[in-house]
Amino acid sequence: MEKTINSFLENSSKKNPEKTAVIFELEKISYSHLNDESDKIRNYFCSKCKKGERIGILLDNSIEFIIAYFGILKAGCIAVLFPTNISDDNLLFEIKDCQPSFLIYEDKLDEKMKRINAQKHTILLKKSAKNYISEENKTREVFSEDACSIIYTSGTTSKSKGVLLQHKNVVRATENIKEFIKNDSSDIFISGLPLSHSFGLGNLHSSIFAGGKFILERNFINLKRVLDNMLENNATILAATPATLNMLVNEHKDYFRKKAIKLKGIITNTGPISKELVNSILDDLNKTNLYYYYGLTEASRSSFINFRREKEGIGSVGKASPNTKIEVRNGEICINGKHVISQYWNDEEASKKIKDGWLYTGDSGYFDDKGYIHITGRVDDIINVNGEKVYPEEIEGIIKSLGIAQDVAAVGAKDNLFGEVVHLYVVSPNKSIEEIIKSLNGKIESYKMPKKIIIVKDLPKTDSGKIKRSMLRK
């Protein structure tokens, strides 16, 4: 039988029903309990929805998120994963775009739901109401070709695009992780990455697939507490972004070293990782593997490297994952494999990026003489803030729509912590810098907020009127 994501949970539940699957703060849930609870959600949605209907999850990291996610998949529906820090405009756009029949949301977002009038477009299910369960057994067959989730990523204009994943894509990406890092049922993951993102969710898939234990953190804000939990729970694999690792190495060095004694591996991605950071981790934790991978939501875990074993590959993103082909075509990284999506949701234009099974990533790069892949930048102007993709046109569009300035340009500027941050160049603004920031607050997600606003007389442009961003990036 072909594998589906829900079969990961069902199989691990059969093999080790009493084993703890997930720990979140003071809660623990076993494999059988997680499976049974998600069955109740499956029952509910099987009775309310047809196969392929979309159901939104707008929840912070929590056990409820995981139960809801598996329940939706078991019902043959598509889980739409919205980050809870999403702006009002983007949430409304995405709800209108994918038309979820139901939306399970965090209680604290009550006001947000009212502001965007969400109940006009979907049936709202508040997390605390727990009214989306049913004891009456209803099942549905789910196949590997079926769609499983939609995760939105920034689009070239103000419009975000929905990455439509099928079970087979995610299964292949999960198998790629397992083949490379060789995690098994004895492994204990710890992660504070959001489950609404491919990186965070992928680690959960990987742990459940192997029948391991997953320590889920709410986030990585309180790093000391994460480190305490890491040792207390004997975690063997830490999943974190380069920005978090940077803080661990530079701000909590001794504490990190002390608490990482059981760590077999660290897994990271989402943005460039400096050679200095790699070498610091390898020196500080001399028995821990450091895995780095390259991928997009559209083609997760496309390349891998273990910097502990392949020091000659430091500075690269490794080599293609098993069953994955990577080519550089006209300077652009292109990926082919079963883990690559077939199309975007409801977006023919964006779907043109996928040709004959090859995803044109928009990342520019090259192979070195040892076969390692290097990413050199973007063929477009995207800004990568700690793995969050930001299109300058989106921010510029908002500034223009608010009538704040005559002209505006958003560019990426190097940042030690987040890799890149947004800098904004504005021409003849009718507001102070403080007021511009205030106008943007709540209109865009926090990671899109400009870290610096520079007032200029005019912007460098080509003859056709296109902004010369390279001149502003410096």
Next chain:
Amino acid sequence: MEEKLKGIFIKVLGSYDSIKKQQEYERWDSFAHMELVSEVESRFGVALTVDEVVSIESAQDILRIISSKNGKNH
């Protein structure tokens, strides 16, 4: 002091409640956390230690940290 902090919260998070926890705010994520810390440091003229930065979970935590710093200065 609380009024000044309230202003910072409104600017960065859009709302203020002295006892509300980080996870109860709509917009308090890790990016907003860094922004909050940077605003507190510049508006109150203090430098927070790494341990203080990661321990902040509410406005009350910030008020406590600033009070202890002011106490030390006098």
